Amino acid sequence: MKKGILFGIILTTLTITACKTASHSEVPKANIREVVNSSDVTLVDVRIPEQYAEGTAKNAINIPLAEVQNNTQQLKGKKVVVFCNKGIQADQAVEILKKNGVDVYDGTSWKNVKAIQDEQSSK
DSSP states (O other), rough: OOHHHHHHHHHOOOHHHHHOOOOSOOOOOOOOOHTTTTEEEEEEEOOOOHHHHHOOOTTTTEEOOHHHGGHHHHHHHHEEEESSSSHHHHHHHHHHHHTTOOOOEEEEHHHHHHHHHHHHTTT
């Protein structure tokens, strides 16, 4: 009985410590404010054209999520920030673009990117 409990404690301890990740292996996240406001950024709104027409961030181009895969070559070599309404489509676009070697950042929503731009212009 005591051996069983001791074995359980050791197994639990090993499991917990094995799941920890080393902090030095984490890649630091880019400051999205700096990226959005950099002069060489390409802002990509991945919503459908009708939503894009209703409002978007300044100087953003529209490449709907369904067309992102077909536009990866156009975006290679550029610093790209993608965004949508709430961030769900932007997350999907980030994955597609990363797999295709694009330097991409997640701006989450168009309102977030616009707020960052407005914050910069008011300084």
